[in-house]
Amino acid sequence: MGGAERICVTISNLVFGAGYDVTVLELNGKGALGKELSNGVSRVDLERNNKFSVLHLWRLGKLLRKYDVIHIHMRHVYRYVFIANLIARKCLIFHDHFNQFPTSPFQRFYFRTLLYRHVYIGVDQLGIIWAETYLKLRKSNIFNLPNVILQVECKVEQKENTILLVSNIKPEKNIEFVVPFATRMLKGNSELKIDIVGAVSDQLYFEEIKKTLTLYDFANRIQFITDVSAIQPMLGRYQLGLHFSKRESGPLVLLEYLSQNLPFVSFYTGDISKKLEVDLPKFFLHDFNVDHWCDRVNNLLNRSISYPDLPAVFKKHNNVDAYLSSCLKVYHRVYAS
16 A cells, blocks of 8 residues: 555544544555545445546546545546546545656646646645645645654564565665665675565566566565555564655655654655654665665664654654644635635
8 A cells, every 4th residue: 555545544534533424435446445444434436447438437527526525646546536527516635645746838737727726735845835836826725734644553573683664666666775785784684684565566677676686695585575555563573664765755654663663764855754854863864875874774773873762753743633633624625615
């Protein structure tokens, strides 16, 4: 489950818990997110097998008329719902999780057309600046909702001599950096292992990384786990977390690590990094010099770097009540319009 899907689940559960009726619509098949939804949250599967199907667009347009608030995640989904909404004529809420903000004249015209008179939610300040400065959307229709997660109570497990990288496997996540990192890290520690947990989003990329790893003697000490939807319950057995992605809107995994008291080393990216680095400066790196990464990981594993109480840092930067209040404020803006 990716970050956008996880935020969809989090918001659905929070809003339902606040006493509202919530329905989650899936366009083409019930995915793993259903396991995480609260009992009582309704689910609708459009069963779309062809995005060009006029019948499915018409069905979705009729369905949209039933709801007071329509909250959409991901740009490709928003474009599809936007077309269906020509029938329903509702005010839409677009929650933007993407980390690239095009500024060419055509793209500006295109996105302004899609978002004009609708509501935009950005998870970081880059998205807010894009919506205000480049798209010239009305400021009253622009909201910032920094990501949060719901903490899960997990049993304390015996720590293994293993470090963890959580990320969907695709080129944007820079998973290939595990090769030079492991080349030095695992040779310097004969007992250490690395687990990589995440769905395979790019099969060819995945196969290329595995093929490269087979060239090294330590390949059997790197394990891919690709069928996990809930991360927090498994974090207790690891020594440390990693995050290699070069560009993120708001890496949720860093909050996941903190929720279970797991130190990490991450590339500095996204608004969450900006906030966490204030309290945890030694947890972040601003380059991909493999020596810097290995030294930082070793120093944390050997506890030669001191850092504050992680549960306190997590609580400081993951205010669920404030998040729900901000989300409902967006909904009231739409409902009143």
